[in-house]
Amino acid sequence: MPAISIDYNGVKFWKTTGDGYWRRKGRYLHREVYSGTYGNIPHGWHVHHIDNNRDNNRIDNLKAMPGREHNSRHTRTDGVDRAQYLIKPRSLICAQCGTEAIKRNTQARYCSPECRMRAGILRVQARKAEARR
DSSP: OOOOEEEETTEEEEEOTTTOOEEETTEEHHHHHHHHHHOOOOTTEEEEETTSOTTOOOGGGEEEEEHHHHHHHTBOTTSOBGGGGGSOOEEEEOTTTOOEEEESOTTOOOSSHHHHHHHHHHHHHHHHHHHHO
16 A cells, blocks of 8 residues: 655655654644644644544644643543544554553554563663674
8 A cells, every 4th residue: 555645835744654643754744734824833832633633634623732731632531642542452462472462552562561671671681792792
């Protein structure tokens, strides 16, 4: 399947699979659309998709707001990110222990923080052993 892109003011933005935003080299399409219409976005402010649809980058669907306010709109009272519930769970095999796990994070490689930490420790140990040779 070919990669999907959108051209905005002569710049191509690509749909990312991890979080669903349109990006190009660290720039987000919705922020470019907003700042192209209203000017610079104040430091610490976010651009919110009013309808929570990251594909809808029309200016009438974008609103700038302080980061704290924006984060509170997307965080449940139990501290879980609401946006994570929009991503369908997928099955993965842990790269460390080999067990199967269900994760919403599309880039997850490990079943738990413990396995992720163990894998990092093993990588560091392998680099040190390689450097000694």
